[in-house]
Amino acid sequence: MTRVVLDTNVYISALMFGGLPGSLLDLAFLRAFTLIISPALLDELDEKLQAKFEMTIEDAAFLRARLRKIAQVVEPKQSLTVIAEDTDDNRVLECAVEGHADVILSGDRHLLKLGNYEGVAIVTVRQFLESTEATQNE
Secondary structure: OOEEEEOHHHHHHHHHHOHHHHHHHHHHHOOOOEEEEOHHHHHHHHHHHHHHHOOOHHHHHHHHHHHHHHOEEOOOOOOOOOOOOOOHHHHHHHHHHHOOOOEEEOOOHHHHHHOEEOOEEEEOHHHHHHHHHHHHOO
């Protein structure tokens, strides 16, 4: 099964705006792929949802618990400094490396510019869904 790390911007887009990221998150809850997450990514998601979108602490805790239930939670052992422009992006890479991910899904230009890190593809949600659909139609 494909091992996937979602950047926090994908979670936020899914939860706040739906669209393709929303469909992707639905697939995660259906366990169509193995979702990988780390405590650092969960913390960042909590922080952004509460600060920027005024989500209550209780709702954020509920979401965190749901994600922990469906995902494989990994504790990265190494600290990376690959992306200097936005150090939070390094937490995504750390999660992917520790979790032996196949792919990182992101809308972040710094990550997408890398394209690949240590054998982990970095693509948009649209690219992932289109490639998954193409693979299923073969």
